[in-house]
Amino acid sequence: MGLSSPASHGYLGGMSTPAPELRPERQRKPDWIRVKAPTSKGYGETRALMRDLGLNTVCEEAACPNIGECWTKKHATVMILGDVCTRACAFCNVKTGMPRAVDPMEPTNVATAAAKMGLEHIVITSVDRDDLPDGGASHFVKVIKALRELTPNTTIEILTPDFRNKMEAAVESIVAAGPDVYNHNLETVPRLYPTIRPGARYYASLRLLEQVKRHDPRIFTKSGIMLGLGEERLEVHQVMDDMRSAQIDFLTMGQYLQPTPKHAKVIDFVTPKAFDAYGSIARAKGFLQVAASPLTRSSYHAGDDFRQMRAARDAQLARAAQKS
Secondary structure (H helix, E strand, C coil), X not given: CCCCCHHHCHHHCCCCCCCCCECCCCCCCCHHHCCCCCCCHHHHHHHHHHHHCCCEEHHHHCCCCCHHHHHHCCCCEEEECCCEECCXXXXXXXXXXXXXXXXXXXXXXXXXXXXXXXXXXXXXXXXXXXCCCCCCHHHHHHHHHHHHHHCCCCEXXXXXXXXXXXXXXXXXXXXXXXXXXXXXXXXXXXXXXXXHCCCCCHHHHHHHHHHHHHHCCCCEEEEEEEECCCCXXXXXXXXXXXXXXXXXXXXXXEECCCCCCCCECCCCCCCHHHHHHHHHHHHHCCCCEEEECCCCCCCCCHHHHHHHHHHHHHHHXXXXXXXX
Protein backbone atom coordinates (compact mmCIF):
# COMPACT_ATOMS: atom_id res chain seq x y z
CA MET A 1 0.00 0.00 0.00
CA GLY A 2 0.99 9.10 -8.27
CA LEU A 3 2.93 7.29 -10.98
CA SER A 4 4.62 7.49 -14.30
CA SER A 5 5.23 7.44 -17.94
CA PRO A 6 5.78 3.76 -18.78
CA ALA A 7 7.93 4.49 -21.80
CA SER A 8 10.54 6.52 -19.93
CA HIS A 9 12.96 3.63 -19.33
CA GLY A 10 14.79 3.13 -22.60
CA TYR A 11 16.18 -0.25 -21.55
CA LEU A 12 12.66 -1.69 -21.55
CA GLY A 13 12.16 -1.18 -25.25
CA GLY A 14 12.97 -4.70 -26.39
CA MET A 15 10.86 -6.51 -23.82
CA SER A 16 7.79 -8.26 -25.11
CA THR A 17 5.99 -9.50 -21.99
CA PRO A 18 2.38 -8.28 -22.26
CA ALA A 19 0.85 -6.12 -19.57
CA PRO A 20 -1.46 -7.99 -17.18
CA GLU A 21 -5.05 -8.31 -18.30
CA LEU A 22 -8.13 -7.89 -16.17
CA ARG A 23 -9.88 -11.25 -16.49
CA PRO A 24 -12.57 -12.93 -14.37
CA GLU A 25 -10.35 -15.91 -13.51
CA ARG A 26 -8.61 -17.16 -10.40
CA GLN A 27 -5.58 -19.37 -10.18
CA ARG A 28 -4.77 -22.07 -7.70
CA LYS A 29 -2.14 -20.89 -5.24
CA PRO A 30 1.03 -22.94 -4.80
CA ASP A 31 1.65 -24.60 -1.46
CA TRP A 32 4.23 -22.02 -0.37
CA ILE A 33 1.68 -19.22 -0.10
CA ARG A 34 -1.21 -21.02 1.55
CA VAL A 35 -2.03 -19.95 5.09
CA LYS A 36 -4.32 -21.24 7.81
CA ALA A 37 -7.63 -19.57 8.60
CA PRO A 38 -7.34 -17.33 11.70
CA THR A 39 -8.91 -18.81 14.84
CA SER A 40 -6.71 -17.80 17.79
CA LYS A 41 -7.72 -15.90 20.91
CA GLY A 42 -5.30 -13.09 20.05
CA TYR A 43 -6.90 -12.71 16.63
CA GLY A 44 -10.33 -12.37 18.20
CA GLU A 45 -9.13 -9.84 20.77
CA THR A 46 -7.46 -7.67 18.13
CA ARG A 47 -10.56 -7.78 15.95
CA ALA A 48 -12.80 -6.85 18.89
CA LEU A 49 -10.61 -3.89 19.88
CA MET A 50 -10.64 -2.48 16.35
CA ARG A 51 -14.42 -2.82 16.25
CA ASP A 52 -14.87 -1.20 19.67
CA LEU A 53 -12.84 1.85 18.63
CA GLY A 54 -14.38 2.07 15.16
CA LEU A 55 -11.02 1.60 13.44
CA ASN A 56 -10.35 0.15 9.99
CA THR A 57 -7.35 -2.04 9.21
CA VAL A 58 -5.67 -2.65 5.89
CA CYS A 59 -5.28 -6.23 7.10
CA GLU A 60 -9.00 -6.78 6.55
CA GLU A 61 -9.74 -4.30 3.78
CA ALA A 62 -6.91 -5.56 1.56
CA ALA A 63 -7.53 -9.23 2.43
CA CYS A 64 -3.96 -9.71 3.65
CA PRO A 65 -2.90 -13.38 3.83
CA ASN A 66 -0.94 -12.72 7.03
CA ILE A 67 -3.87 -11.44 9.08
CA GLY A 68 -4.08 -14.58 11.21
CA GLU A 69 -0.41 -14.49 12.21
CA CYS A 70 -0.26 -10.74 12.80
CA TRP A 71 -3.51 -10.40 14.73
CA THR A 72 -2.63 -13.41 16.87
CA LYS A 73 0.44 -11.40 17.94
CA LYS A 74 -1.77 -8.30 18.36
CA HIS A 75 -0.12 -6.52 15.47
CA ALA A 76 -2.37 -4.56 13.13
CA THR A 77 -1.93 -1.90 10.47
CA VAL A 78 -4.50 0.82 11.09
CA MET A 79 -6.08 2.39 8.01
CA ILE A 80 -7.15 5.97 8.67
CA LEU A 81 -9.35 8.37 6.70
CA GLY A 82 -12.10 5.82 6.20
CA ASP A 83 -12.43 2.60 4.23
CA VAL A 84 -13.44 4.02 0.83
CA CYS A 85 -10.72 5.04 -1.65
CA THR A 86 -11.05 7.68 -4.35
CA ARG A 87 -8.99 5.58 -6.78
CA ALA A 88 -9.41 2.12 -8.27
CA CYS A 89 -6.06 0.36 -8.64
CA ALA A 90 -6.26 -2.99 -10.41
CA PHE A 91 -4.49 -4.85 -7.61
CA CYS A 92 -6.25 -3.46 -4.54
CA ASN A 93 -9.27 -4.86 -2.69
CA VAL A 94 -10.19 -1.64 -0.84
CA LYS A 95 -13.61 -0.21 -1.73
CA THR A 96 -13.76 2.63 -4.26
CA GLY A 97 -16.22 5.51 -4.29
CA MET A 98 -17.04 8.74 -2.51
CA PRO A 99 -15.62 8.63 1.04
CA ARG A 100 -17.43 9.81 4.14
CA ALA A 101 -16.34 12.78 6.24
CA VAL A 102 -13.13 12.38 8.24
CA ASP A 103 -13.68 11.15 11.81
CA PRO A 104 -12.26 13.80 14.19
CA MET A 105 -11.94 11.19 16.96
CA GLU A 106 -9.82 8.85 14.88
CA PRO A 107 -6.40 10.15 16.03
CA THR A 108 -7.39 9.64 19.68
CA ASN A 109 -8.84 6.21 18.93
CA VAL A 110 -5.70 5.10 17.11
CA ALA A 111 -3.53 6.18 20.04
CA THR A 112 -5.89 4.45 22.48
CA ALA A 113 -5.64 1.21 20.50
CA ALA A 114 -1.84 1.42 20.48
CA ALA A 115 -1.80 1.98 24.25
CA LYS A 116 -4.22 -0.87 24.99
CA MET A 117 -2.26 -3.27 22.78
CA GLY A 118 1.05 -2.16 24.31
CA LEU A 119 2.56 -1.65 20.88
CA GLU A 120 6.27 -1.00 20.53
CA HIS A 121 5.78 -0.20 16.83
CA ILE A 122 2.67 0.84 14.93
CA VAL A 123 1.97 1.14 11.21
CA ILE A 124 -0.53 3.74 9.99
CA THR A 125 -1.76 3.78 6.40
CA SER A 126 -4.73 5.28 4.58
CA VAL A 127 -6.92 5.18 1.54
CA ASP A 128 -6.37 7.81 -1.15
CA ARG A 129 -8.41 10.92 -0.36
CA ASP A 130 -8.18 13.02 -3.50
CA ASP A 131 -11.39 14.72 -2.35
CA LEU A 132 -9.63 16.49 0.54
CA PRO A 133 -7.75 19.78 0.03
CA ASP A 134 -4.51 18.34 1.45
CA GLY A 135 -5.13 14.70 0.52
CA GLY A 136 -5.48 13.84 4.20
CA ALA A 137 -1.98 14.94 5.22
CA SER A 138 -3.18 16.98 8.20
CA HIS A 139 -4.99 13.92 9.53
CA PHE A 140 -1.76 11.90 9.40
CA VAL A 141 -0.13 14.69 11.40
CA LYS A 142 -2.90 14.56 14.02
CA VAL A 143 -2.55 10.78 14.36
CA ILE A 144 1.23 11.02 14.80
CA LYS A 145 0.85 13.74 17.45
CA ALA A 146 -1.81 11.75 19.32
CA LEU A 147 0.46 8.71 19.38
CA ARG A 148 3.42 10.76 20.63
CA GLU A 149 1.29 12.14 23.45
CA LEU A 150 -0.34 8.90 24.60
CA THR A 151 2.33 6.30 23.76
CA PRO A 152 5.62 8.21 23.50
CA ASN A 153 7.75 5.06 23.39
CA THR A 154 5.91 3.58 20.41
CA THR A 155 7.84 3.94 17.16
CA ILE A 156 5.66 5.14 14.28
CA GLU A 157 5.68 3.95 10.69
CA ILE A 158 3.41 5.59 8.16
CA LEU A 159 2.45 4.29 4.72
CA THR A 160 0.99 7.19 2.76
CA PRO A 161 -0.59 7.70 -0.64
CA ASP A 162 1.13 9.99 -3.15
CA PHE A 163 -1.09 13.03 -2.38
CA ARG A 164 -1.17 13.67 -6.12
CA ASN A 165 -0.86 17.45 -6.79
CA LYS A 166 -0.60 18.24 -3.08
CA MET A 167 2.60 16.27 -2.52
CA GLU A 168 5.11 18.99 -1.62
CA ALA A 169 3.13 20.57 1.21
CA ALA A 170 1.72 17.24 2.38
CA VAL A 171 5.09 15.56 2.75
CA GLU A 172 6.66 18.59 4.42
CA SER A 173 3.94 18.70 7.09
CA ILE A 174 4.05 14.96 7.78
CA VAL A 175 7.84 14.86 8.00
CA ALA A 176 7.72 17.78 10.46
CA ALA A 177 5.49 15.64 12.72
CA GLY A 178 8.39 13.20 13.06
CA PRO A 179 7.44 9.63 12.09
CA ASP A 180 10.23 7.10 12.48
CA VAL A 181 9.60 5.42 9.11
CA TYR A 182 8.01 6.92 6.00
CA ASN A 183 6.75 4.27 3.58
CA HIS A 184 5.29 4.86 0.16
CA ASN A 185 5.02 1.90 -2.19
CA LEU A 186 5.98 2.00 -5.85
CA GLU A 187 3.90 -1.20 -6.21
CA THR A 188 5.18 -2.33 -9.63
CA VAL A 189 7.56 -1.55 -12.48
CA PRO A 190 6.98 1.59 -14.62
CA ARG A 191 5.80 -0.33 -17.70
CA LEU A 192 2.83 -1.79 -15.84
CA TYR A 193 1.55 1.45 -14.30
CA PRO A 194 -1.10 2.22 -16.95
CA THR A 195 -2.78 -1.13 -16.27
CA ILE A 196 -2.05 -1.76 -12.60
CA ARG A 197 -1.84 1.71 -11.05
CA PRO A 198 -3.41 4.07 -13.58
CA GLY A 199 -4.12 6.86 -11.09
CA ALA A 200 -0.49 7.32 -10.15
CA ARG A 201 2.93 8.15 -11.63
CA TYR A 202 6.08 6.14 -10.91
CA TYR A 203 8.50 9.05 -10.87
CA ALA A 204 6.20 11.19 -8.75
CA SER A 205 6.32 8.46 -6.11
CA LEU A 206 10.10 8.40 -6.28
CA ARG A 207 10.17 12.19 -5.85
CA LEU A 208 7.95 11.89 -2.79
CA LEU A 209 10.46 9.59 -1.10
CA GLU A 210 13.37 11.81 -2.15
CA GLN A 211 11.55 14.75 -0.60
CA VAL A 212 11.23 12.94 2.73
CA LYS A 213 15.01 12.51 2.88
CA ARG A 214 15.58 16.10 1.82
CA HIS A 215 13.44 17.41 4.67
CA ASP A 216 14.81 15.03 7.32
CA PRO A 217 17.57 12.52 6.47
CA ARG A 218 17.08 10.86 9.88
CA ILE A 219 13.71 9.42 8.90
CA PHE A 220 13.94 5.93 7.44
CA THR A 221 12.32 5.60 4.03
CA LYS A 222 10.71 2.43 2.78
CA SER A 223 9.02 1.22 -0.39
CA GLY A 224 7.74 -2.02 -1.85
CA ILE A 225 6.74 -3.76 -5.03
CA MET A 226 4.60 -6.75 -5.88
CA LEU A 227 5.92 -9.54 -8.08
CA GLY A 228 3.92 -11.83 -10.34
CA LEU A 229 2.23 -9.16 -12.47
CA GLY A 230 4.31 -9.80 -15.57
CA GLU A 231 7.39 -7.77 -14.67
CA GLU A 232 10.78 -8.77 -16.10
CA ARG A 233 13.81 -9.48 -13.92
CA LEU A 234 15.81 -6.54 -15.31
CA GLU A 235 12.86 -4.24 -14.70
CA VAL A 236 12.88 -5.24 -11.03
CA HIS A 237 16.62 -4.57 -10.86
CA GLN A 238 16.05 -1.11 -12.34
CA VAL A 239 13.40 -0.34 -9.74
CA MET A 240 15.93 -1.28 -7.06
CA ASP A 241 18.45 1.12 -8.61
CA ASP A 242 15.84 3.88 -8.80
CA MET A 243 15.04 3.36 -5.13
CA ARG A 244 18.68 3.52 -4.10
CA SER A 245 19.13 6.70 -6.14
CA ALA A 246 16.28 8.11 -4.06
CA GLN A 247 18.12 6.97 -0.87
CA ILE A 248 15.38 4.53 0.11
CA ASP A 249 16.52 2.48 3.09
CA PHE A 250 14.13 -0.48 3.13
CA LEU A 251 12.76 -2.56 0.25
CA THR A 252 9.88 -5.02 0.53
CA MET A 253 8.95 -7.51 -2.20
CA GLY A 254 6.02 -9.91 -2.07
CA GLN A 255 3.84 -12.04 -4.30
CA TYR A 256 0.81 -10.35 -5.84
CA LEU A 257 -2.39 -12.28 -5.10
CA GLN A 258 -5.59 -11.62 -7.02
CA PRO A 259 -8.20 -10.45 -4.48
CA THR A 260 -11.25 -11.12 -6.69
CA PRO A 261 -11.87 -12.25 -10.28
CA LYS A 262 -12.36 -8.59 -11.23
CA HIS A 263 -8.81 -7.65 -10.29
CA ALA A 264 -5.59 -8.00 -12.30
CA LYS A 265 -4.71 -11.61 -12.94
CA VAL A 266 -1.60 -13.23 -11.47
CA ILE A 267 0.77 -13.75 -14.38
CA ASP A 268 3.11 -16.02 -12.46
CA PHE A 269 3.82 -17.24 -8.95
CA VAL A 270 7.39 -16.32 -8.09
CA THR A 271 9.21 -19.08 -6.23
CA PRO A 272 10.78 -18.63 -2.79
CA LYS A 273 14.17 -19.27 -4.40
CA ALA A 274 13.62 -16.40 -6.84
CA PHE A 275 12.61 -14.11 -3.98
CA ASP A 276 15.81 -15.07 -2.15
CA ALA A 277 17.82 -14.16 -5.24
CA TYR A 278 16.11 -10.77 -5.52
CA GLY A 279 16.76 -10.20 -1.83
CA SER A 280 20.47 -10.93 -2.23
CA ILE A 281 20.73 -8.52 -5.15
CA ALA A 282 18.91 -5.81 -3.20
CA ARG A 283 21.25 -6.16 -0.23
CA ALA A 284 24.24 -5.92 -2.54
CA LYS A 285 22.83 -2.65 -3.89
CA GLY A 286 23.00 -1.13 -0.41
CA PHE A 287 19.54 -1.25 1.16
CA LEU A 288 19.76 -1.19 4.96
CA GLN A 289 16.90 -3.69 5.20
CA VAL A 290 15.28 -6.05 2.70
CA ALA A 291 12.22 -8.26 3.12
CA ALA A 292 11.61 -10.52 0.12
CA SER A 293 9.36 -13.56 0.22
CA PRO A 294 6.03 -14.66 -1.27
CA LEU A 295 4.10 -13.58 1.84
CA THR A 296 5.98 -10.33 2.48
CA ARG A 297 3.70 -7.32 2.77
CA SER A 298 4.54 -3.70 3.65
CA SER A 299 3.86 -4.04 7.36
CA TYR A 300 4.63 -7.75 7.82
CA HIS A 301 7.06 -8.05 10.76
CA ALA A 302 7.42 -4.26 10.58
CA GLY A 303 8.51 -3.84 14.19
CA ASP A 304 11.28 -6.43 14.00
CA ASP A 305 12.41 -5.09 10.65
CA PHE A 306 12.53 -1.54 12.01
CA ARG A 307 14.78 -2.58 14.89
CA GLN A 308 17.11 -4.43 12.51
CA MET A 309 17.21 -1.45 10.15
CA ARG A 310 18.01 0.95 12.97
CA ALA A 311 20.80 -1.35 14.17
CA ALA A 312 22.18 -1.57 10.63
CA ARG A 313 22.33 2.22 10.32
CA ASP A 314 23.95 2.57 13.74
CA ALA A 315 26.61 0.07 12.66
CA GLN A 316 27.08 1.91 9.38
CA LEU A 317 27.55 5.24 11.17
CA ALA A 318 29.99 3.66 13.62
CA ARG A 319 32.11 2.31 10.76
CA ALA A 320 32.12 5.72 9.08
CA ALA A 321 33.20 7.38 12.33
CA GLN A 322 36.12 4.96 12.71
CA LYS A 323 37.36 5.80 9.22
CA SER A 324 37.21 9.57 9.77
